[in-house]
Amino acid sequence: MGLRLTPQETSFYSLFATSASLLVDATRELTKMLEVVPEQRQPIADRLKELEHEGDDATHEIIKRVNSSFITPFDREDIHGLAAHLDDCMDHMEEAADLICLYRIGELPAGLADQFEILSRMAEVTALAMPKLRSLKDLSAYWIEINRLENQADELHRKMLAELFNNGADPIHIIKVKGIIDGFEDAADSFEKVAHMVEGIAVKES
Numbered sequence: 001m002g003l004r005l006t007p008q009e010t011s012f013y014s015l016f017a018t019s020a021s022l023l024v025d026a027t028r029e030l031t032k033m034l035e036v037v038p039e040q041r042q043p044i045a046d047r048l049k050e051l052e053h054e055g056d057d058a059t060h061e062i063i064k065r066v067n068s069s070f071i072t073p074f075d076r077e078d079i080h081g082l083a084a085h086l087d088d089c090m091d092h093m094e095e096a097a098d099l100i101c102l103y104r105i106g107e108l109p110a111g112l113a114d115q116f117e118i119l120s121r122m123a124e125v126t127a128l129a130m131p132k133l134r135s136l137k138d139l140s141a142y143w144i145e146i147n148r149l150e151n152q153a154d155e156l157h158r159k160m161l162a163e164l165f166n167n168g169a170d171p172i173h174i175i176k177v178k179g180i181i182d183g184f185e186d187a188a189d190s191f192e193k194v195a196h197m198v199e200g201i202a203v204k205e206s
Contacts, residue, residue, distance in 0.1 A: 011065060012073055013134050019058045019086040020127040026051045026093050027120040033097065034113055038106055045094075045101045052094040059087045073133070074201050082197045088190040089126075093119065096183025103176040111160040115184045118153045122146060122191040129198065136202045146195035153188035157181060 029051070032044050062083040066076050073079075100108070129142040160181050164174055 012062060012079060013131065015058050015062045015065070016082065016086070016133060017127070017130040019055055019062075019083070019090075020123070020130040022051050022055045022058070023086070023089055023093075023123040024120075024127050026090055027116065027123045030093060030097060030116045031120065033100065034108065034116065038104070042101050045097050048094045048097045052090050055087055055090040059083045074205050078197065078201050078204070082194065082201070085190055085193040085197055086126075089123075089187050089194065092183050092187035092190055096180050096187070099176070099180050099183065103180070105176065105180070109160055109164070109177055109181060111156055111163070112181070112184070114156050115153065115160075115181065115188075118149050118156065119184065119187055119191070122149050122188065125149070126191060126194060129195075133198070133201075136205050139198060139202055143195040143199045146192055150188050150192040153185060157185040157188075 026048055029044050029048050033041055036044070062079065066072060066079050099105075125142055125145050129139060132139050132142075161178065164177055164181075169177075
């Protein structure tokens with residue numbers, strides 16, 4: 001990494017860590033969706049919305065500091081991108097969970113438990129990786145694991161779609177459920193985009 005002659009704004013690191021820890025909290029809330037009857041899901045969706053707002057606050061603070069800092073830890077564009085992709089992870093999970101309630105889905109798709117497990121692991125790995133942005137060391141295992149998990153998510157997503165279309169369900173029900181499982185797949189894709197961004201930063205700053 002090149003020599004920097006001017007002090008950096010280091011609060012970015014804690015803000016990225018905060019964003020990632022909120023994702024861990026969100027995946028824990030998602031798992032609760034599987035443990036309650038449909039009538040008890042709305043408070044969980046409401047809590048996810050609260051977490052999404054907290055994530056937005058962290059993202060806005062990151063952007064504010066980018067715009068007001070003379071020297072940043074790494075490229076401003078990369079900071080913007082990383083913050084945006086972390087925010088996308090939360091947005092997709094919150095939206096899909098909200099649709100479960102809005103669409104009044106009764107029995108949840110069988111594969112959703114596996115989807116949530118993958119997202120939980122992605123969130124945990126991401127949260128562990130964020131503090132390492134300070135040194136940009138020992139991060140390769142992170143993006144390799146996220147890539148592996150995203151491949152699992154893709155395979156599971158295809159299987160869930162196949163089961164959905166092959167079981168002869170009502171077309172309206174298919175549309176509703178597809179929107180939900182697509183939303184959680186979009187969240188998995190966003191986690192991978194975060195990892196790709198971190199890998200790019202590590203390469204540029206090494």
